[in-house]
Amino acid sequence: MxxxxxxxxxxxxSTKKGALDIMFADWLFFTFAVIAVLGATGLVLFRHPLxxxxxxxxxxxxxAGLYALLSAKLIFALQxxxxxxxxxxLIIIIIMFLxxxxxxxxxxxxxxxxLIGGAIIVMPIGLFMVKMxxxxxxxxxxxxxxxxxxxxxxxIQLYQNxxxxxxxxxxxxxxxxxxxxxxxxxxxxxx
Amino acid sequence: MTxxxxxxxxxxxxxxxxxxVMIASAYEKFxxxxxxxxxxxxxxxxxxxxxSNSISGxxxxxxxxxxxxxxxxxxxxxxxxxxxxxxxxxxLSSVAYFKENRFCTSEYYCLVLFAVTGMLMxxxxxxxxTAFIALEIMSLAVYVLxxxxxxxxxxxxxxxxxxxxxxxxxxxxxxxxxxxxGATTSTNFAVIGQYIAANGxxxxxxxxxxxxxxLVALLFKAAAFPFHAWVTDxxxxxxxxxxxxxxxxxxxxxxxxxxxxxxxxxxxHAGWITYLFYISIFTMFVGxxxxxxxxxxxxxxxxxxxxxxGYLLIALVAISSQDFSGSVIAFYLAAYAAATLGIFAALxxxxxxxxxxxxxxxxxxxxxxxPYSAAAISIFLLSMAGIPPTAGFMGKFYxxxxxxxxxxxxxxxxxxxxxxxxxxxxxxxxISMYFHEAEESFSDILPSRLAPTCTFVLVFCVFAISLYxxxx
Numbered sequence: 001m002x003x004x005x006x007x008x009x010x011x012x013x014s015t016k017k018g019a020l021d022i023m024f025a026d027w028l029f030f031t032f033a034v035i036a037v038l039g040a041t042g043l044v045l046f047r048h049p050l051x052x053x054x055x056x057x058x059x060x061x062x063x064a065g066l067y068a069l070l071s072a073k074l075i076f077a078l079q080x081x082x083x084x085x086x087x088x089x090l091i092i093i094i095i096m097f098l099x100x101x102x103x104x105x106x107x108x109x110x111x112x113x114x115l116i117g118g119a120i121i122v123m124p125i126g127l128f129m130v131k132m133x134x135x136x137x138x139x140x141x142x143x144x145x146x147x148x149x150x151x152x153x154x155x156i157q158l159y160q161n162x163x164x165x166x167x168x169x170x171x172x173x174x175x176x177x178x179x180x181x182x183x184x185x186x187x188x189x190x191x
Numbered sequence: 192m193t194x195x196x197x198x199x200x201x202x203x204x205x206x207x208x209x210x211x212v213m214i215a216s217a218y219e220k221f222x223x224x225x226x227x228x229x230x231x232x233x234x235x236x237x238x239x240x241x242x243s244n245s246i247s248g249x250x251x252x253x254x255x256x257x258x259x260x261x262x263x264x265x266x267x268x269x270x271x272x273x274x275x276x277x278x279x280x281x282x283l284s285s286v287a288y289f290k291e292n293r294f295c296t297s298e299y300y301c302l303v304l305f306a307v308t309g310m311l312m313x314x315x316x317x318x319x320x321t322a323f324i325a326l327e328i329m330s331l332a333v334y335v336l337x338x339x340x341x342x343x344x345x346x347x348x349x350x351x352x353x354x355x356x357x358x359x360x361x362x363x364x365x366x367x368x369x370x371x372x373g374a375t376t377s378t379n380f381a382v383i384g385q386y387i388a389a390n391g392x393x394x395x396x397x398x399x400x401x402x403x404x405x406l407v408a409l410l411f412k413a414a415a416f417p418f419h420a421w422v423t424d425x426x427x428x429x430x431x432x433x434x435x436x437x438x439x440x441x442x443x444x445x446x447x448x449x450x451x452x453x454x455x456x457x458x459x460h461a462g463w464i465t466y467l468f469y470i471s472i473f474t475m476f477v478g479x480x481x482x483x484x485x486x487x488x489x490x491x492x493x494x495x496x497x498x499x500x501g502y503l504l505i506a507l508v509a510i511s512s513q514d515f516s517g518s519v520i521a522f523y524l525a526a527y528a529a530a531t532l533g534i535f536a537a538l539x540x541x542x543x544x545x546x547x548x549x550x551x552x553x554x555x556x557x558x559x560x561x562p563y564s565a566a567a568i569s570i571f572l573l574s575m576a577g578i579p580p581t582a583g584f585m586g587k588f589y590x591x592x593x594x595x596x597x598x599x600x601x602x603x604x605x606x607x608x609x610x611x612x613x614x615x616x617x618x619x620x621x622i623s624m625y626f627h628e629a630e631e632s633f634s635d636i637l638p639s640r641l642a643p644t645c646t647f648v649l650v651f652c653v654f655a656i657s658l659y660x661x662x663x
Contacts, residue, residue, distance in 0.1 A: 182302070
């Protein structure tokens with residue numbers, strides 16, 4: 001059951017495009033990757049939640065760029081519209097509603113100590129991940145044909161190969177909905 | 192084809208039942224008692240349907256339409272039965288619990304049903320993305336159940352801890368899935384198994400890393416060393432029936448998917464066996480150390496849950512991916528579930544308003560006032576400690592013999608040592624119930640029928656499960 005033929009297609013060496021284009025795509029990849037990581041670092045390190053949220057938007061947009069490099073058209077658009085657009089504006093509105101003042105924020109004097117300690121602890125895993133990534137085959141980033149990543153193609157994948165997980169997402173979304181009503185809703189009486 | 196529908200029926204019944212209970216909760220007439228009864232009925236119907244299914248070998252349900260994502264076997268059937276039974280007993284003991292602790296709304300029961308849906312799916316899914324979705328359905332429902340009492344600070348702390356750490360574990364799982372997909376170009380267990388058989392496990396670093404992250408997530412959810420620190424706080428903060436539900440149903444679902452994932456191929460199991468060996472030893476002894484130090488009964492049971500995870504890990508070390516049936520794991524889970532649910536059902540009606548009886552000392556002299564309840568609790572504790580003729584003894588017996596026959600004698604011996612150490616904290620409660628004078632009359636306990644009935648049914652189960660292998 002190989003549901004994702006693009007992997008095979010991506011593995012093919014680029015023959016049509018010139019070396020310059022490939023260089024350019026590589027540069028784009030590294031730029032987006034670095035921006036994504038910087039945004040995520042900012043999310044963790046910024047003191048004020050609003051700065052953190054803005055920094056997170058940077059990450060989401062950079063990820064959209066990475067999806068575009070993989071010819072995933074639909075996911076690219078959804079990432080920009082739904083995640084970087086709709087969801088992040090909701091989060092920012094909520095943070096603004098909370099009206100957080102600098103004095104409301106906790107004092108984190110030991111923050112750097114925890115960060116450095118944590119970094120040392122996860123270092124072996126990080127080194128192992130570098131080793132893993134280096135075993136990956138060379139992949140050229142070129143536009144995959146056959147309207148790959150379009151609405152129709154993604155829809156066919158979802159309904160032909162991924163029916164069960166796709167349908168069960170419905171319950172996955174329902175549970176937090178009920179949970180949010182229960183935990184944050186008005187404190188009702190017992191019936 | 193019709194058989195496929197029947198195999199899926201328990202999942203469909205519980206899922207639909209959850210949605211119906213959720214919609215019905217909006218109506219005034221749908222009181223919490225009605226909600227509890229209908230939830231128990233839904234779970235009971237699903238249980239009977241699951242029981243009536245006869246399965247031989249691995250059956251991919253609707254393999255054309257669902258792309259072999261859901262696979263049913265006798266192991267998933269047994270795990271499903273344990274989960275559904277845990278759900279029924281949790282719901283019934285909740286009724287008594289919520290008479291004393293009045294923070295229930297009818298949504299509580301629909302969340303239990305959704306959690307069971309996720310767990311049932313987890314036992315069947317032979318595909319990593321589906322497993323992740325099922326795991327999240329289960330976890331999200333359980334997060335809310337843990338924090339259901341919003342007026343309790345400990346409960347709020349518990350839900351926050353569990354939510355943050357659980358999300359962390361979920362992120363690890365997704366990362367692992369991505370790496371495994373990168374290595375094998377599939378997330379289906381069967382295809383991963385074929386890939387390992389063809390290319391070897393140790394030759395693919397991407398696969399090692401991927402399965403490492405998946406194991407981290409599963410070990411976290413199963414509360415194994417070194418990811419056990421959250422357990423005592425979360426179990427302590429959750430309402431008593433929810434604690435029982437987490438300790439039994441959640442653990443069953445996790446171990447079902449854990450075993451299914453490990454046996455995709457010999458290479459996978461062999462690659463992790465050494466690490467699982469040490470993790471199981473540390474889990475047992477660290478759990479014992481934590482349990483010995485506890486004064487609170489709920490925290491002691493949480494820590495003893497860590498120890499039982501250790502025993503189950505022994506069983507995972509000992510399985511072989513050829514003709515895997517999972518019977519040892521399923522049997523131990525059933526035995527452990529019966530005893531744990533029993534003790535939590537008893538605590539649901541004995542702990543009183545706002546769970547005021549918490550520590551060992553609060554139950555002093557219970558045997559004089561409520562001899563039957565004390566006897567039932569003693570039987571559950573003896574079963575957890577592994578004294579014959581209870582189910583716990585048979586469960587441990589099977590695990591230890593399977594470890595010996597797989598050539599892990601050291602592990603078997605350490606399992607027995609850990610079991611002897613665990614007597615210390617199990618017997619402590621029995622001593623405080625039987626050999627101390629009553630300091631209070633336990634007269635504030637509201638009369639209820641359901642929870643005591645549950646308790647005594649479970650006493651019967653403890654003996655029935657232990658006799659089951661002798662009869663069949």
